[in-house]
Amino acid sequence: xxxxxxxxxxxxxQEGRISILNCDYTNSMFDYFLWYKKYPAEGPTFLISISSIxxxxxxxxxxxxLNKSAKHLSLHIVPSQPGDSAVYFCAATxxxxxxxxIFGQGTTLQVKP
Amino acid sequence: xxxxxxxxxxLITVTGKKLTVTCSQNMNHEYMSWYRQDPGxxxxxxxxxxxxxxxxxxxxxxxxxxxRKEKRNxxxxxxxxxxxxxxxxxxxxxLAGGRETQYFGPGTRLLVL
Numbered sequence: 001x002x003x004x005x006x007x008x009x010x011x012x013x014q015e016g017r018i019s020i021l022n023c024d025y026t027n028s029m030f031d032y033f034l035w036y037k038k039y040p041a042e043g044p045t046f047l048i049s050i051s052s053i054x055x056x057x058x059x060x061x062x063x064x065x066l067n068k069s070a071k072h073l074s075l076h077i078v079p080s081q082p083g084d085s086a087v088y089f090c091a092a093t094x095x096x097x098x099x100x101x102i103f104g105q106g107t108t109l110q111v112k113p
Numbered sequence: 114x115x116x117x118x119x120x121x122x123x124l125i126t127v128t129g130k131k132l133t134v135t136c137s138q139n140m141n142h143e144y145m146s147w148y149r150q151d152p153g154x155x156x157x158x159x160x161x162x163x164x165x166x167x168x169x170x171x172x173x174x175x176x177x178x179x180x181r182k183e184k185r186n187x188x189x190x191x192x193x194x195x196x197x198x199x200x201x202x203x204x205x206x207x208l209a210g211g212r213e214t215q216y217f218g219p220g221t222r223l224l225v226l
Contacts, residue, residue, distance in 0.1 A: 015126075103148075
């Protein structure tokens with residue numbers, strides 16, 4: 001049972017445009033969500049997070065939106081740059097579960113120059 | 114430099130030959146974890162450790178063992194590897210709080226023939 005789903009395996013956008021990566025979850029107990037970025041031959045690195053008490057969190061070119069009623073979150077990258085080309089993982093956790101992260105399948109983003 | 118290191122980075126072995134993948138962190142983190150990444154499945158937790166001598170199963174523990182004798186080290190042991198354990202493995206660590214950022218090692222790519 002995949003509790004965190006990223007239904008788009010890949011996404012291709014032009015440099016300078018907006019990239020939107022989507023993530024859906026099924027467990028209503030999740031109250032903290034994260035995005036990790038992974039380059040080839042490297043481990044995932046933390047990108048941005050959002051608590052369930054918020055519906056938006058922004059960090060430079062990266063913004064995460066959370067829609068709790070739809071159990072959906074999205075990562076917006078504006079403007080997209082070729083260096084953003086990577087695999088993006090959505091993850092979720094809930095208070096009191098030892099902080100265990102449940103990851104989605106990942107979305108490969110390609111930003112074309 | 115604060116980091117999580119894993120060794121080896123690449124390993125080819127044969128069915129049944131015991132192997133150990135080492136993981137070490139220099140950030141004095143209490144929590145350490147092992148994940149495997151497989152196509153279409155994202156990252157799945159194998160085992161985790163809340164502190165020295167405290168370990169517990171994750172979502173896919175079958176065929177794996179771990180130990181946490183020292184705070185900095187968390188080796189992953191495959192007593193009798195099988196082809197279905199061919200995967201990309203990541204070690205991660207963080208401070209004790211459930212919402213602390215998790216830092217990942219560079220990964221170990223394992224092929225079991």
